[in-house]
Amino acid sequence: MSAGGQVAEALPGSPAGLVVRFQGGRTASGPPTSGQANMIRCVLTDPPEHMNYGFVLTVPPGKTLDDVVAAVVLLISRHESLRTTFRDGLQHVAGEGELVIGVHDSQGSADLADEVAARLQAVRFDPEGELPVRAAVTLSDGVPERVILVLTHTTVDAVGLSLLRVELNRLLFGETPEPVTAPQPLDVAWTERSPASLKRAQAAIEYWRTNLERIPRSTFTASVDDGDNDWLMPRLQVRSTVAARALGRIGARTGVSRSAAVLAAYTLLAGLRSGQRTAVALAISGNRFRPELRDYVGPLAQDALVPIDLDEPTFDGVLRRTRAAALAAYQNSRFDSDALIQVMEEVQRSRGVFFARDIVFNDMSVHGQGRRAGRTEEYEQDVRSHWLPEATMPTRVSLWVRTVEGEVDFTLWTDPRCLPRADAEAFGEGIARLLIEAADRDVPLSEVSGLTGVVPLERGEGWTTIDACWVHLPEVERLVRDAVGDRPFHVTEDGGRLVCHLAGPVSPVEVHTACVGRLSGRMAAMAPHHYVVHDGAPASPDGWAALPVLEEGTGR
Structure with a gap:
């Protein structure tokens, strides 16, 4: 040949x-x-x-x-x-x-x-x-x-x-x-080594560091352990020609692109479901925003980190925030992955949390337009969905968008431990229904649950928010138990900080290192912020304050 x-x-x-x-x-x-x-x-x-x-x-x-x-x-x-x-x-x-x-x-x-x-x-x-x-x-x-x-x-x-x-x-x-x-790819590699590209890559690392230090470590936080998870996910395909028309009107009214509008609806419902004021999406194809890379056949699979603050009274406000957040994220989505891993490890140790890749947004519509124009009336019902065979995907929730013109067509992958099928169906269809409702008016966020059927998750005893993260205190205790073995300990929450009292002799740095090393895959756990090492252990959890203190510190 x-x-x-x-x-x-x-x-x-x-x-x-x-x-x-x-x-x-x-x-x-x-x-x-x-x-x-x-x-x-x-x-x-x-x-x-x-x-x-x-x-x-x-x-x-x-x-x-x-x-x-x-x-x-x-x-x-x-x-x-x-x-x-x-x-x-x-x-x-x-x-x-x-x-x-x-x-x-x-x-x-x-x-x-x-x-x-x-x-x-x-x-x-x-x-x-x-x-x-x-x-x-x-x-x-x-x-x-x-x-x-x-x-x-x-x-x-x-x-x-x-x-x-x-x-x-x-x-x-x-x-x-x-x-x-x-x-x-070889041409791209040499371009990436130009002084201007190296400067942009370093700025991207700083962008990631700044955001990783403040954002929730996950959005769909649940008390689960990924140790034996095979990541086999149910997949819901959602299609709507009415939503595609709505995206055009949303763009004309707000100036927000079709892709950003879908992302806004997706993250808003994720934040609503999970009770988060900030939802963090990882976009895995947005770094093709440069025209010369639009048809590039090579991997640009570096995540764009898109934290979207949802503290707005209406959906238009979320749309504007999403547009700004996505633009900043895409501009900072090419970097030295080794340098980013180092930053993530540093932040993991300092915050005591493991950053979870739990909301993924993959918009492939730029290469899939025009396939669905001219639908007949049988497809004119507002929203249609059906379940596809399960497939593996190592995330909590992923949205893969195929088309946004002529017809909105996307597939929602969901971890059933975080979003059971009935809730996932409301979530997936709710994205389309919210877009349809937003075509001609600014939807108050107070109406979104009624429009979509997506309601906040009810969290039971032991759940609390610390450092912008949902934390389940029993999961913190299990983390510490796995780290210290049979050594007596007790974890309390004090002014938004987790304090671990434990029997010595042991070093706070040693215990914190052991806790951080076991964070991976534990969505609801957080390593303690402060460790107090006592001389011995009390007969009851209330007796730690009466014991002599051998050493204390953050371990960070």
């Missing part, structure tokens, strides 16, 4: 497939982009089903296996990210090489392609020694039916995957592709 997409000889490989050759442009090496560096770490440690992306396309009628292979090879030749491996701290772009394309006889099975995709997606990629793309084709009586492509997160993010899906589909139909005008 050649870089121009002309079919050359496909060499017979193993019985499972064909070995095909690709030729791209340059052979080159250089530093990884900040997005690639971030994803390499995740690909090596996170479950492969979270780090590998895949899609299945139906082959157009009349196409041969050679046609399908040629389309796949041309796709690889056009995008350096599909030919890039990583070793010795560098990315290495292969100008040519080989790829095995699996070939499978469907034998009448309509599900074979999906099964093959799942198998390919379940195996961890080796960023150092393996091309970051796996391909396969299913045949029926020698005629190609479906083509499968699986890529790792070092290669694309969700928007990049959408771009490749559209492009491969066009190639399968025999369209002549336009030249690639977006930068290749």
Whole structure:
């Protein structure tokens, strides 16, 4: 196969497939982009089903296996990210090489392609020694039916995957592709090392530090432990043509973009449900706001931290705050991930909380517009929803937006421990219903529960707010117990601070370090702010004040 997409000889490989050759442009090496560096770490440690992306396309009628292979090879030749491996701290772009394309006889099975995709997606990629793309084709009586492509997160993010899906589909139909005008990852990496880019990256780290020191560590705080969580999530798809029209009127009335309006409704309902005055969303595609990166095929998967203060009387106020917060977040969403991890660890120790990635917003609509225009009357009911099969997603609640013009179409992923199905249905449909109501008027926040059915969570005994975070005191006690073992202790709340009395001898720094080290995955726990080490233990919790004090301190 050649870089121009002309079919050359496909060499017979193993019985499972064909070995095909690709030729791209340059052979080159250089530093990884900040997005690639971030994803390499995740690909090596996170479950492969979270780090590998895949899609299945139906082959157009009349196409041969050679046609399908040629389309796949041309796709690889056009995008350096599909030919890039990583070793010795560098990315290495292969100008040519080989790829095995699996070939499978469907034998009448309509599900074979999906099964093959799942198998390919379940195996961890080796960023150092393996091309970051796996391909396969299913045949029926020698005629190609479906083509499968699986890529790792070092290669694309969700928007990049959408771009490749559209492009491969066009190639399968025999369209002549336009030249690639977006930068290749190696070009982005060198740009990121310019003085101006380095200055922006440092400013982004400071932006994160400032916000991490003040925002709630989670929004959907619940008394759960992620130790054995498989992150298998129910998914609710919500669609509404009426909400799409409403977004247009909201924009005309307030100047807020469609994407920001959806984000505002999402975070407002999250804050309402959880009883938080500030809701924190992590947007994972907003850092494509620069025009030159709009069609970039590479990972820009660095979170944009969007804290939205909800202390407003009306929804218009939340819309304005969301617009400002999102703009600031997107401008600070490219950074050195190692530096950010260090900042997060410092803040975790100083505040005694573990920052949870629990509200995610992924707006892919910029690459999905125009698909749903001209709906017939049967789709004109205001809001429709249905449950999709469960899938894994390591967050509490995620909103993946596909379209916001012609039809609002999004999928809500929910952790049932934090948002049971009945509540999730009200939440997902409530986003659309709030937008519809806000089309022509400024909705008072006092009316939102009645409009959407989303009501504040009732928290029982032991719940309190400390340092902008919901905290469950029994969970704090369990955290300390796991940290100190059989040593007697007692935790109290004193003026918005958690004070831990415990029997010595022991160092406050030692105990605090042990508590902080066990915070991960505990949504409702917080490490104590102050430790008082006593000489011995009292007979009852009320007796600690009478004991001599050996040492006290913050442990921070």
